[in-house]
Amino acid sequence: MTEDKKSLNFLEQIIEEDLANGLPKDKLRFRFPPEPNGYLHIGHAASICLNFGLGLKYNAPVNLRFDDTNPAKEEQEYVDAIKFDVEWLGFKWDKELYSSDYFQQLYDWTLELIKEGKAYVDNQTSEEMAKQKGSPTEVGTDSPNRDRSIEENLDLFLRMKNGEFEEGSHVLRAKIDMKHVNMHMRDPILYRILKRKHHRTGNDWCIYPMYDWTHGESDYLEQVSHSICTLEFKSHRDLYDWYVDQVYDTTTLRPKQREFARRNLSYTVMSKRKLLQLVEEGVVNGWDDPRMPTISGLRRRGYTAESIKIFSETAGISKRDNVTDVALLEHCIKDDLNKTAPRVMAVLNPVKIIITNYPEEKEEFLDANYNDYEEGFGSRAVPFSREIYIEKEDFREEANKKFFRLKLGNEVRLKNAYIIKAESCLKDENGEITEIYCTYDEDSLSGSGTEASKRKVKGTLHWVSAKHAVKAEVRVYDRLFTDEAPDGHKDKDFKEFLNPDSLTVIDAFVEPSLKTANVLDRFQFQRLGYFCVDKDTTETKLVFNRTVPLRDSWAKKEK
Numbered sequence: 001m002t003e004d005k006k007s008l009n010f011l012e013q014i015i016e017e018d019l020a021n022g023l024p025k026d027k028l029r030f031r032f033p034p035e036p037n038g039y040l041h042i043g044h045a046a047s048i049c050l051n052f053g054l055g056l057k058y059n060a061p062v063n064l065r066f067d068d069t070n071p072a073k074e075e076q077e078y079v080d081a082i083k084f085d086v087e088w089l090g091f092k093w094d095k096e097l098y099s100s101d102y103f104q105q106l107y108d109w110t111l112e113l114i115k116e117g118k119a120y121v122d123n124q125t126s127e128e129m130a131k132q133k134g135s136p137t138e139v140g141t142d143s144p145n146r147d148r149s150i151e152e153n154l155d156l157f158l159r160m161k162n163g164e165f166e167e168g169s170h171v172l173r174a175k176i177d178m179k180h181v182n183m184h185m186r187d188p189i190l191y192r193i194l195k196r197k198h199h200r201t202g203n204d205w206c207i208y209p210m211y212d213w214t215h216g217e218s219d220y221l222e223q224v225s226h227s228i229c230t231l232e233f234k235s236h237r238d239l240y241d242w243y244v245d246q247v248y249d250t251t252t253l254r255p256k257q258r259e260f261a262r263r264n265l266s267y268t269v270m271s272k273r274k275l276l277q278l279v280e281e282g283v284v285n286g287w288d289d290p291r292m293p294t295i296s297g298l299r300r301r302g303y304t305a306e307s308i309k310i311f312s313e314t315a316g317i318s319k320r321d322n323v324t325d326v327a328l329l330e331h332c333i334k335d336d337l338n339k340t341a342p343r344v345m346a347v348l349n350p351v352k353i354i355i356t357n358y359p360e361e362k363e364e365f366l367d368a369n370y371n372d373y374e375e376g377f378g379s380r381a382v383p384f385s386r387e388i389y390i391e392k393e394d395f396r397e398e399a400n401k402k403f404f405r406l407k408l409g410n411e412v413r414l415k416n417a418y419i420i421k422a423e424s425c426l427k428d429e430n431g432e433i434t435e436i437y438c439t440y441d442e443d444s445l446s447g448s449g450t451e452a453s454k455r456k457v458k459g460t461l462h463w464v465s466a467k468h469a470v471k472a473e474v475r476v477y478d479r480l481f482t483d484e485a486p487d488g489h490k491d492k493d494f495k496e497f498l499n500p501d502s503l504t505v506i507d508a509f510v511e512p513s514l515k516t517a518n519v520l521d522r523f524q525f526q527r528l529g530y531f532c533v534d535k536d537t538t539e540t541k542l543v544f545n546r547t548v549p550l551r552d553s554w555a556k557k558e559k
Ligand code: ATP
Pocket: 032, 033, 034, 035, 036, 042, 043, 044, 046, 047, 067, 228, 229, 230, 261, 262, 263, 264, 270, 271, 272, 273
């Protein structure tokens, strides 16, 4: 299918219409506008992939603009993390911009508004103002301060700027229409007093512009053609347009706000405020805890940038609010790692096997492919010896015919190695099996070409040589919440749905080739799932995170 014939999403259709109506293609310009008050999450990834995707599609610049108008919540740490994540996803912004760079321009425009009688200082309490605002079914009433003289407004606003008033005592409001059907148009606040140090402008300002006043004007200053935001801003569009119209010069481009539905994901929360709460209360170990829906958490968990992009594309964009099943995200990473991750062996829940007819001092280094089905992965040497570990679940003293793993009197193949037969086992006082005694068929080595090596036995097990095994800490993650929509309950706090078993730490044995693995290297632990090296790994301690198990709940649902 050619690009032209692929069906366009509704935002692309809007752009195509604008182009057809005469907007020159070289005027197309997009932006991704994060507020640096937290780390980016998988919802932001939807917006990033959308905006940068449009940039790539139309060969148009995309700016990274930090919407930094609230010094109470914003920090440089977040700016750095956001830049890192966007780059990691593989996107390049045209310019790195900050709304705070426009504070002076916004202030100058505001003085013009006051002079035109379109803004006034209000010193009522926020309760009084809220009461006058009315409701969706009831018009608002005018503030008693609405008709202050221009001179008085200029004087009060200057004094607000000079720090003469307390926080919360005065605001500057746009004088639009208290009876407007759209509540956002009922004399919205332009500026509030905040005596806070800003992460970029320091103490230069103690009045800060509100989001709506800043956003559209920033788009206009940057000549963004399509300002794409999420649905909750749809009702702000009138105000966006009103503000842009106050400064719009017809020789320039007038930006256009269009909305799409937020990405919501099942079994998690996505609001930065709530994610921050989980971090601050120590429910998780930081913004990059592998259970978090943040990009940094997913990265640490073992997600690739590619899988996040494919997820964003597959989930698509929508005009209506909806929830995407987290199983789709898990499917995307599993699919990617299936193609890219080398296969290795690790035993998470070990029990020891002693191969009684294997010489005590002998050791062999068996050549094992990193991938038996695909070229180009190479191979490594896997040590074999008389004592090995297998998973406890892979052995039973007795079992029915459907159990194709190891049972007494039966044979299995050890992956890349020999066929063994279970002869007897040893148990402790609690009946727990502690050792399994097996014999091996010396001629059955995989790939050796002998008749015995071609012998078909039902099961193949992964294993590690006990003498050579490397201890590793494996962190097995489950969903952070037990409820599909933890923040969707009116009467319950989202934290009531935290999954107490979202993290299980296991002491495992892994094959020695993994000793040299680097942080973020990803592997398939055969028969278990995909795992990656955690940043807590040190010279003496290997730590792995389980990214996803092999079982794919999404693929099952699709059938
Ligand atoms: P939160 O409410 O969690 O703080 P936010 O919308 O305030 O999120 P911003 O940093 O302002 O976060 O968002 C930057 C951009 O990413 C905005 O254009 C916003 O609309 C978009 N965005 C944020 N969350 C999502 C989401 N869940 N799905 C899609 N886009 C999102």
